[in-house]
Amino acid sequence: MDLSVSDRPRYLLYSNEIIIEGESVSEGILSKVLSVENLELYLNGEMNFNEMFKRLGINREKIEKENLFISDVEDRLEYLKNREIPMLNNGQRIVMKALLKSDCISFPLHNGNSVDKYYLLTLLSVIEWSPYFFSEGGWGNDDTVLAIAIDHDFLSSDIEITLPIKEVEELIYKLDKANQLCDPNAKKWIVQSKQHYEKKDNEIEEKLKFFGVDKIKLVSNEC
Numbered sequence: 001m002d003l004s005v006s007d008r009p010r011y012l013l014y015s016n017e018i019i020i021e022g023e024s025v026s027e028g029i030l031s032k033v034l035s036v037e038n039l040e041l042y043l044n045g046e047m048n049f050n051e052m053f054k055r056l057g058i059n060r061e062k063i064e065k066e067n068l069f070i071s072d073v074e075d076r077l078e079y080l081k082n083r084e085i086p087m088l089n090n091g092q093r094i095v096m097k098a099l100l101k102s103d104c105i106s107f108p109l110h111n112g113n114s115v116d117k118y119y120l121l122t123l124l125s126v127i128e129w130s131p132y133f134f135s136e137g138g139w140g141n142d143d144t145v146l147a148i149a150i151d152h153d154f155l156s157s158d159i160e161i162t163l164p165i166k167e168v169e170e171l172i173y174k175l176d177k178a179n180q181l182c183d184p185n186a187k188k189w190i191v192q193s194k195q196h197y198e199k200k201d202n203e204i205e206e207k208l209k210f211f212g213v214d215k216i217k218l219v220s221n222e223c
Helices: 003-007 009-020 036-043 049-054 060-066 070-082 090-101 117-124 165-177 185-211
Strands: 106-108 114-116 129-138 141-150 159-161
Touching: 009 036, 009 070, 009 117, 036 049, 036 070, 049 060, 049 070, 060 070, 090 117, 090 129, 090 165, 106 117, 114 117, 129 165, 129 185, 141 165, 141 185, 165 185
Parallel strands: none
Antiparallel strands: 106 114, 129 141, 141 159
């Protein structure tokens, strides 16, 4: 799905750093250790993690001092190795399609970070996950957040996505129609979010009229 991941599948192993921590990863020699060939040998059970370093004449302990997350990468690889071929259920397919059809190219996350749409879709195609919603207010906001529950052997916390109101509303009702909505309160939360932002937009629009702005297109809670 994500061409950069297709060419460099090791990028998925950095998902916790990229999505949850919002950090850029300095690979260094890891780009060679986690080559496509080495990854295939590991996932097929023909090589263990330490042998991936030894094969290149690299001292793992030395590299681990520079890249403290190497042991985490090993755990994620082991997770993928033992993972059965994922089969999406109806609810997951609805969510995946909604994310694909979203107007967002990069999804804003509740933690202040963001994630590329195609990177996220690629990740969700290879790990175990389930969707749910929660309501979050404060600082002038009232959001209904789409959360992706992830096995914490792969990510340290769930992925919490702040989609545009209209997209969240449509997704909630599609899941509800398919009997895949895990919490019926989500229908109440999205109504509250919608009313909150409509009121907020109207208040701002009235204030902007003092600056000679008669008609505006407000973009609250959009990508």
